[in-house]
Amino acid sequence: xxxxxxxxxxxxxxxxxxxDTVFFRDRATLIVDPPGIxxxxxxxxxxxxxxxxxxxxxxxxxxxxxxGVIYELLDMRRVDRITVKLRVHSDAPxxxxxxxxxxxxxxxxxxxxxxxxxLFDGHPDLRRILMPEDYEGHPQRRDFPIGGEPVIFTRDxxxxxxxxQ
Amino acid sequence: xxxxxxxxxxxETTDELLTLNFxxxxxxxxxxxxxxxxxxxxxxxxxxxxIGYVHTGIEKTAEDKSxxxxxxxxxxxxxxxxxxxAMAYIGAVETLVGVEVPxxxxxxxxxxxxxxxxxxxLIWLGTSALDLGAVSIFLYCLREREMILDLFEMSSGxxxxxxxxxxxxxxxxxxxxFAPKLRExxxxxxxxxxxxxxxxxxxxxxxxxxxxxxxLDAETLLGLGVxxxxxxxxxxxxxxxxxxxxxxxxxxxxxIPVGTVGDNYDRFAVRLAEIYESVRIIEQALDGLPExxxxxxxRKVALPPRHELATSMEALIHHxxxxxxxxxxxxxxxxxxxxxxxxxxxxYVRSDGSSKPARVHMRDPSFVNLQALAPxxxxxxxxxxxxxxxxxDPILGGIDR
Numbered sequence: 001x002x003x004x005x006x007x008x009x010x011x012x013x014x015x016x017x018x019x020d021t022v023f024f025r026d027r028a029t030l031i032v033d034p035p036g037i038x039x040x041x042x043x044x045x046x047x048x049x050x051x052x053x054x055x056x057x058x059x060x061x062x063x064x065x066x067x068g069v070i071y072e073l074l075d076m077r078r079v080d081r082i083t084v085k086l087r088v089h090s091d092a093p094x095x096x097x098x099x100x101x102x103x104x105x106x107x108x109x110x111x112x113x114x115x116x117x118x119l120f121d122g123h124p125d126l127r128r129i130l131m132p133e134d135y136e137g138h139p140q141r142r143d144f145p146i147g148g149e150p151v152i153f154t155r156d157x158x159x160x161x162x163x164x165q
Numbered sequence: 166x167x168x169x170x171x172x173x174x175x176x177e178t179t180d181e182l183l184t185l186n187f188x189x190x191x192x193x194x195x196x197x198x199x200x201x202x203x204x205x206x207x208x209x210x211x212x213x214x215x216i217g218y219v220h221t222g223i224e225k226t227a228e229d230k231s232x233x234x235x236x237x238x239x240x241x242x243x244x245x246x247x248x249x250x251a252m253a254y255i256g257a258v259e260t261l262v263g264v265e266v267p268x269x270x271x272x273x274x275x276x277x278x279x280x281x282x283x284x285x286x287l288i289w290l291g292t293s294a295l296d297l298g299a300v301s302i303f304l305y306c307l308r309e310r311e312m313i314l315d316l317f318e319m320s321s322g323x324x325x326x327x328x329x330x331x332x333x334x335x336x337x338x339x340x341x342x343f344a345p346k347l348r349e350x351x352x353x354x355x356x357x358x359x360x361x362x363x364x365x366x367x368x369x370x371x372x373x374x375x376x377x378x379x380x381l382d383a384e385t386l387l388g389l390g391v392x393x394x395x396x397x398x399x400x401x402x403x404x405x406x407x408x409x410x411x412x413x414x415x416x417x418x419x420x421i422p423v424g425t426v427g428d429n430y431d432r433f434a435v436r437l438a439e440i441y442e443s444v445r446i447i448e449q450a451l452d453g454l455p456e457x458x459x460x461x462x463x464r465k466v467a468l469p470p471r472h473e474l475a476t477s478m479e480a481l482i483h484h485x486x487x488x489x490x491x492x493x494x495x496x497x498x499x500x501x502x503x504x505x506x507x508x509x510x511x512x513y514v515r516s517d518g519s520s521k522p523a524r525v526h527m528r529d530p531s532f533v534n535l536q537a538l539a540p541x542x543x544x545x546x547x548x549x550x551x552x553x554x555x556x557x558d559p560i561l562g563g564i565d566r
Contacts, residue, residue: 024497025260051387053502054511054528072500072511072528079408083500104390107536115224130217130565139225142523146229 002028002080010047010082014040029083034095037086041071041098049073049082052102057112061142065089067118071098088118097123115140182210189218193296193551196561200538200554202547209550212539216532220565227525231491232258233332235525239512240326242527243563245288248274248281249505250563251330253512254525256411257501258332261494261516264466269457270334271413275450276347277320277329278412279443283354284313285506286436286443290361293433293555297371302361309357312350319343332492333467334460347451351444358440365433372430375556378549379541380428389540390533393508395557398435399427405504417449429549432556439506466492491520500528507531507558529563 002010007028011018017036022029032040041052054072071084088095097120099105109120110129117138120126128135137144187200194200197218203211223242227235239254240247252274259266266274291306314324320339321327329335365371383399396403402421406414422438424431460467464483473480486492494516502511508530515524538557542550 025263025499027260027499029498052390053509054500054513054526056513056526056528058498058513058515058524058526070498070500070513072513076403076408081500081502083498102390103388104533104536107532111532128217130220132217139222140524142228144225146225 002082004028007082010044013047014043027081027083029085031085031087034086034088037071037084038096038098038101040084041073042101044073044082044084045101048075048077049080051076052098052104053081055098055102055105055108055112057116057118057140059116059140059142060087067093067116069095069112069118090117093117094119094121096121097126099123114138117141180205189215193554195292195554195559196564198535198559198561198564202550204547207546207548209542209545209547212542212550214535214538216535216561216564218565219561223566224525224527227522229521231520232494232522233487233491235522236330236332237326237328239525239527240328241562242566243505243507243510243529243531243560244325245285245560246281246505246507246510246563247326248277248330249503249510250527251328252278252412253501253503253505253510253527254514255330255332256503257499257512257514258494258522260499260501261497261514262332262466262492263495264333264461264463266334266412267458267461268413268455269338270459270461272450272454273320273335273339273459274330274412275414275417276447276454277317277335279447279450280313280316280347282443282506283440284310286440287313289436289506289555289558293552293558294365294371296551296555297374299365299368299371302364305357305361309350309354312353316343316347316350319346331460331467333463334458336460338459344451347447351448351451354444355441358437362437374548374552375430375433376428377426378429379545379553380426380431381537381541382427385540386427386537389537391508391537393505393530393534394435394439395432395508395534395537397421398424398431400425405502405509409502411503414446416453417446419446429552429556436558493518493520494522502528505530507560507563508534527563527566529566531559531561531563532566535559535564 004023007021011021017033017040018030019033020031051074053074056070058068060066065087068087073082109123112118113126114128114131183204185202185204187202188194189197189199199215201213226238236251239250242250287306287310291303294302317327318324321329383401386396386399400423402423404421419442422435424435469480469483496516496518498515500513502509511528513526514522517523542553
């Protein structure tokens, strides 16, 4: 991990795209402005963080902007990790897709879309990945109730279809 | 019908494309995986994996449970690597809480993690050999795995999903009879691995299906986020146990097997070689097992010993608080990555200060590695795709979570 000073240096280099930095439990996080995400990731790649270990979503309900997308970058040469985080408002949860630059993001962006409803602009195939295609809602959001999920048996399929119309 | 190249290996073929649903219920998909395969005659032109059939919402369920009750839930994701799931999650929580794990607990964790790695590789070897037409190997592999499960049963009472790892250590020390039994296994396993290697390496059919089929270079694999034996088979010796040691892995001497060309044979050889290295690690951990506590003395996160409950009011209060509410975790976010049998298993935990996690996400290696199936098998025969799926070692419980 870059230390706290190293993190500030990275921030200075990246300029205005970085809104804030967090240094917590020896882990460095850059909080970036959503429109600048691709540029920031490219610049970090040039600095050696060339492996995207993970991309996942998080919900900060009830705060706004509540939906977060987290990019975990790894520098395999120096064995150094850095976290890049952005937050978008739930009214317009659109983030530019990074699948073109980081092919690994393909499935992971689909999962974030599926679970949190974040739209990735420019993603080649933005469909649900884990939930059924006709599912409504984004189940990992914090205000999505746990349990109470109707179980569709074949015997009352007609009833469910009727209720849906 | 769309026009594509009409020659494969110099022979004329049809230019008609056929879409084939491979799975979800097909023994060669290693779980409930559906592959939408586009074929031109027998050649794979494209693969679209369709997943989610065994999605059980484990990440959502975890948000509704106190921290220590999440452990048995996350263990059920990648059901062949349950100790690893627990380790990734517990490592994240321990970082958030800032708890020290005693040395003995770290060594016990290493012993169980590596036993689990061997068990997982044995299942992979057995089922892959089944796909390649070698039926008897599966029975042999399960025989050794049975010995490992017996050991798990001795230390924790359960054979699978053991809930043995706890925040701050392990739930119980190993019984006295564990070490001799483990040594018995460690003496047998390398011999048996030799046998498996000998059987498969002299099997013409297996070799023909593995050698030179579906290679992929390390650069593409890294772009796709692939880690673990698949990446090492392509010659990149990236292993978190060496690169960023956790749980005292830096105390042990072991090698990282790597391949050269990254074809299916290398993937097979790397995993087989890893079994020997795991045996070496366990031997060292068992020989050097330090005396001391098996779980942290911090009563705020770990249950007090049972005998204290009868005499100490404080212990009783701690016990009650831990069992009913659980412990509170300082707010923050942590991503913790470990090396599972299939690659980087990362766990992201966000705490909002309460006794339940606000978000648990598992970066499961199978989920990410599955994206490499299409680039690997494009342009190869459908039979090679079966071998590639087997060598990819996807665990659908981990993919769908």
